[in-house]
Amino acid sequence: MIGLRSLLILIAAISTLVVTSWAATQSPRQHLLLDANWKFHLGDEWPEALHLESSGTGAGPASEGFDDTFWRTVDLPHDWAIELPFDAAADGGHGFKALGAKYQANSIGWYRRTLTLTEADKGKRIWLTFDGVFRDASVWVNGWFVRHHESGYYPFREDITDLVRFGKGNTIAVRVDATKPEGWFYEGAGIYRHVWLDKTAPIAIAPNGVFVRTLFEKNVPNNHPTIVVEARLLNSTGSGSKVTVRGQIVSPEGKEIGAFSKTASLARQSAGIVNLTSKIASPIFWSPESPKLYELVTTVSTGGVVVDRQRTAFGIRTVGFDPNRGFLLNGKPYVLHGTCNHQDHAGVGAAMPDALQEFRVRRLKDFGCNAYRTSHNPPTPELLDACDRLGMLVMDESRLMGSDSENMTKLDENIRRDRNHPCVAIWNIANEQFFVQDTPQAANVARTMQDYIKRLDGTRPVTYAAPEGNTYRGVNSVIEVRGWNYHYGPEMDRYHAEHPFQPNVGTEQASVVGTRGIYTNDSKRGYVSAYDVVWPGWTTTAESWWSFFADRPWLSGGFVWTGFDYRGEPTPYWWPCINSHFGILDTCGFPKDAFYYYKSWWTAAPVLHVLPHWNWPGREGQSVLVEVFSNCPQVELFLNGRSLGRKRMKANSKLSWEVIYAPGTLSAKGFDGAGKIIGESKVETTGPAVRLQLTPDRETIAADGEDISVFTVSALDAEGRAVPVAQNNVHFNIEGAGSILGVGNGDPSSHEPDTYLPTLPSREIPVLDWRWQRMPISKNKTSLPEYANDFTDSSWAALRAQAGGNESTIKTANTSAVYRSHLVLSEKDLKADRALACFSGCDDEGWYFVNGHFVGESHDWQARPVFDIRPFLHAGDNVIAVGVNNLYGEGGLNPNVTVRLLGKVVAPQWSRSLFNGLAQVIVRSTHAAGSFRLTATTDELKPATATVKTTPRARRPFVP
Numbered sequence: 036m037i038g039l040r041s042l043l044i045l046i047a048a049i050s051t052l053v054v055t056s057w058a059a060t061q062s063p064r065q066h067l068l069l070d071a072n073w074k075f076h077l078g079d080e081w082p083e084a085l086h087l088e089s090s091g092t093g094a095g096p097a098s099e100g101f102d103d104t105f106w107r108t109v110d111l112p113h114d115w116a117i118e119l120p121f122d123a124a125a126d127g128g129h130g131f132k133a134l135g136a137k138y139q140a141n142s143i144g145w146y147r148r149t150l151t152l153t154e155a156d157k158g159k160r161i162w163l164t165f166d167g168v169f170r171d172a173s174v175w176v177n178g179w180f181v182r183h184h185e186s187g188y189y190p191f192r193e194d195i196t197d198l199v200r201f202g203k204g205n206t207i208a209v210r211v212d213a214t215k216p217e218g219w220f221y222e223g224a225g226i227y228r229h230v231w232l233d234k235t236a237p238i239a240i241a242p243n244g245v246f247v248r249t250l251f252e253k254n255v256p257n258n259h260p261t262i263v264v265e266a267r268l269l270n271s272t273g274s275g276s277k278v279t280v281r282g283q284i285v286s287p288e289g290k291e292i293g294a295f296s297k298t299a300s301l302a303r304q305s306a307g308i309v310n311l312t313s314k315i316a317s318p319i320f321w322s323p324e325s326p327k328l329y330e331l332v333t334t335v336s337t338g339g340v341v342v343d344r345q346r347t348a349f350g351i352r353t354v355g356f357d358p359n360r361g362f363l364l365n366g367k368p369y370v371l372h373g374t375c376n377h378q379d380h381a382g383v384g385a386a387m388p389d390a391l392q393e394f395r396v397r398r399l400k401d402f403g404c405n406a407y408r409t410s411h412n413p414p415t416p417e418l419l420d421a422c423d424r425l426g427m428l429v430m431d432e433s434r435l436m437g438s439d440s441e442n443m444t445k446l447d448e449n450i451r452r453d454r455n456h457p458c459v460a461i462w463n464i465a466n467e468q469f470f471v472q473d474t475p476q477a478a479n480v481a482r483t484m485q486d487y488i489k490r491l492d493g494t495r496p497v498t499y500a501a502p503e504g505n506t507y508r509g510v511n512s513v514i515e516v517r518g519w520n521y522h523y524g525p526e527m528d529r530y531h532a533e534h535p536f537q538p539n540v541g542t543e544q545a546s547v548v549g550t551r552g553i554y555t556n557d558s559k560r561g562y563v564s565a566y567d568v569v570w571p572g573w574t575t576t577a578e579s580w581w582s583f584f585a586d587r588p589w590l591s592g593g594f595v596w597t598g599f600d601y602r603g604e605p606t607p608y609w610w611p612c613i614n615s616h617f618g619i620l621d622t623c624g625f626p627k628d629a630f631y632y633y634k635s636w637w638t639a640a641p642v643l644h645v646l647p648h649w650n651w652p653g654r655e656g657q658s659v660l661v662e663v664f665s666n667c668p669q670v671e672l673f674l675n676g677r678s679l680g681r682k683r684m685k686a687n688s689k690l691s692w693e694v695i696y697a698p699g700t701l702s703a704k705g706f707d708g709a710g711k712i713i714g715e716s717k718v719e720t721t722g723p724a725v726r727l728q729l730t731p732d733r734e735t736i737a738a739d740g741e742d743i744s745v746f747t748v749s750a751l752d753a754e755g756r757a758v759p760v761a762q763n764n765v766h767f768n769i770e771g772a773g774s775i776l777g778v779g780n781g782d783p784s785s786h787e788p789d790t791y792l793p794t795l796p797s798r799e800i801p802v803l804d805w806r807w808q809r810m811p812i813s814k815n816k817t818s819l820p821e822y823a824n825d826f827t828d829s830s831w832a833a834l835r836a837q838a839g840g841n842e843s844t845i846k847t848a849n850t851s852a853v854y855r856s857h858l859v860l861s862e863k864d865l866k867a868d869r870a871l872a873c874f875s876g877c878d879d880e881g882w883y884f885v886n887g888h889f890v891g892e893s894h895d896w897q898a899r900p901v902f903d904i905r906p907f908l909h910a911g912d913n914v915i916a917v918g919v920n921n922l923y924g925e926g927g928l929n930p931n932v933t934v935r936l937l938g939k940v941v942a943p944q945w946s947r948s949l950f951n952g953l954a955q956v957i958v959r960s961t962h963a964a965g966s967f968r969l970t971a972t973t974d975e976l977k978p979a980t981a982t983v984k985t986t987p988r989a990r991r992p993f994v995p
């Protein structure tokens with residue numbers, strides 16, 4: 036007899052097996068990453084490309100035949116702004132990069148990519164999705180213009196089925212114009228988020244077509260939530276169809292715990308919605324502290340055949356705001372320890388690898404941050420994935436306020452894309468619309484946006500980040516949750532008393548500025564003291580805003596401006612400072628002292644942090660301000676073992692001492708209320724740096740060409756102590772299965788490059804003085820005497836047009852001719868790795884020969900053929916000959932021909948100075964399993980090496 040317990044275990048095992056077996060089932064949908072191997076060119080020499088005179092005939096790089104051989108190959112995500120130099124004359128708000136109207140040649144870029152669709156893809160719908168392009172993107176497919184999309188922050192997508200060819204190559208061209216900014220901070224330039232190719236059956240789930248919600252009666256969590264699924268389907272076939280939608284719910288432990296299905300009719304060439312509901316029992320709730328994720332598997336079938344299957348991660352939780360209790364998570368008050376963040380990081384700018392999103396979310400969690408405001412734009416989906424997985428609430432923000440059709444379409448896309456993420460707790464319709472905020476029109480627009488959001492997602496509240504104080508006019512009078520940017524103080528109490536029905540949240544607070552490791556203001560170098568004492572006029576210190584909010588539960592907590600430093604907005608100084616100082620972390624994610632202030636009051640972990648560092652040669656006998664950020668009820672400070680007194684810590688505060696400097700050890704002891712020691716820490720005067728140290732954040736990463744390891748570079752003294760003032764310039768070399776993506780050091784005034792590009796030695800030689808003669812030619816690649824070196828062509832006619840010109844030499848159809856020119860090369864020229872002969876058109880067909888050897892042919896007058904002729908060259912005189920057959924009208928060889936001698940690619944020498952003891956190197960894996968070794972050297976210190984393992988991991992599905 037089998038016991039009940041064993042039976043349950045058996046059932047659990049079988050259901051796990053079931054889950055595993057359907058997990059392995061392939062979906063007919065292919066969702067493919069289209070990031071690798073784009074060709075990129077900075078510059079816009081083809082203004083005609085945007086004229087769009089007739090369909091399907093894109094000009095310049097938009098045309099199919101365009102030759103991009105010499106364009107750089109880049110993998111996405113890519114931000115070309117990070118590669119540009121700093122310039123004092125450039126726009127400082129955007130980080131002093133040589134980008135914008137003044138730098139037109141740097142501000143427009145082109146990307147091209149070919150992809151092959153197989154014959155087996157025939158009959159499928161083909162979708163192209165861009166997650167984010169900064170900005171003003173124009174897209175062509177096979178020369179057909181398909182889309183213009185301005186905003187740099189919203190995704191866009193096209194069904195390109197009509198334009199593609201199956202069993203053949205297809206060309207995608209994207210023109211990106213980053214001349215105009217959108218915000219007032221660094222925004223990058225280029226295709227800086229992922230691109231996807233989706234292949235679906237003609238009946239399939241619509242883009243962002245699955246919405247899964249968990250409903251509780253009155254939004255109060257209980258043990259029996261209702262899971263509500265809305266599946267939006269597309270039928271692009273010519274006949275109506277019966278479709279069955281099946282939902283399976285998989286628990287965080289990977290067990291199927293519920294399944295439901297429904298059959299509905301879908302009219303021909305239409306979209307339809309199928310709603311499913313089911314109850315589950317004993318849910319495991321999602322929270323930042325326990326980010327447990329369920330999965331919904333949605334399967335669509337027609338006539339018993341599965342046509343689509345998609346997996347959607349979701350969480351079970353409730354969110355809400357109460358006017359008196361503040362933010363509620365799972366029915367209980369939950370204080371938002373939030374930070375606002377832009378989307379750039381040292382070394383890579385806006386082009387953040389997915390693994391870097393995770394790195395950054397972890398750094399924020401390190402000091403107790405539990406909420407992230409995606410200021411001032413919708414985020415990349417991978418940030419939300421990281422927040423779902425790691426546990427971080429999100430305020431998801433729209434770029435602009437507006438109820439015009441374009442803005443509402445973008446809002447629609449934003450909400451549909453992000454509404455399944457449990458991390459998203461609140462929508463924010465805009466930031467600081469100073470000039471209109473209080474007007475009736477702004478109230479109308481806000482109401483329209485809010486109502487629309489509620490229609491798409493009734494589960495989350497809506498806010499607006501309001502800059503001005505005590506007004507209940509315009510947006511503030513219609514918005515569900517009143518947002519407060521700055522202006523903390525009695526006016527908030529008054530507002531709350533006068534509007535007791537409206538919940539509140541601190542959408543943006545603090546904005547205190549500080550430079551990591553700097554303890555005096557230095558306007559010349561653009562540094563500010565990190566003591567939590569410098570703030571612009573509209574803002575306040577960490578201690579002031581937080582102690583005010585912490586005392587008022589109805590305020591829900593709030594979001595600090597900012598978690599990380601970011602490029603641009605170099606407040607309070609301008610050039611040479613190129614980035615902001617607002618961060619609790621610098622641009623690399625290295626903690627500033629403020630990190631410990633927040634950690635003290637935002638976590639339960641004992642914190643005892645003493646600042647500043649204790650390396651002050653020359654200041655002996657002078658007074659130095661010492662502060663302690665701690666959550667210990669009492670703290671005693673010691674200098675070289677001598678007590679400087681014990682002080683009581685007030686909640687949400689900090690302690691300070693004036694200490695007469697003497698080198699040695701400055702230490703602190705933390706005590707609990709009963710006087711028991713609960714923490715000790717110290718800072719010591721170090722010796723000079725003697726060696727470097729490299730510490731990877733992860734010692735094993737996936738060999739998938741996407742994963743990263745983030746190295747901290749530091750300098751140690753003879754006793755192995757980190758030297759907080761080291762500023763050595765460090766060089767980096769990498770060997771093995773990794774490549775350096777970028778370097779940084781958090782110095783807000785550093786003008787060192789974040790990234791270094793390989794160089795390709797190249798020399799271009801024009802091929803001039805062509806002669807030609809009409810004659811019948813052989814089309815079977817056979818050399819004629821006229822192609823050979825020893826043929827004398829002096830009696831032939833000379834082409835009038837030279838390099839850059841064009842000339843129709845053959846005036847009649849079905850007529851052929853031979854063209855010859857000479858290229859004199861030295862022994863040194865022959866050292867080139869490749870010699871690319873670049874032809875610029877041959878009307879209509881051409882057969883190309885070098886020193887009598889056949890090198891290639893072309894059959895399209897628009898083609899710009901390129902052949903590597905290096906193997907056929909010798910020192911001295913070389914003959915290039917082309918047999919041309921003109922089929923229609925006039926024709927001939929375009930004499931604009933060059934030979935490019937290319938050397939070997941030279942890897943760049945990466946380097947970065949330490950800034951107050953630290954620098955960062957971001958290394959990405961290749962596809963090779965094994966390891967890579969990073970070496971750091973300077974002239975002055977002992978070098979360091981560190982090895983990171985790369986373990987096999989299947990690449991996610993991608994377009995080869």
Ligand code: GAL
Pocket residue numbers: 411466467502520543546571574596604
């Ligand atoms: C706010 C604004 C932010 C940033 C900040 C600097 O008013 O919303 O984007 O500019 O000021 O303190």
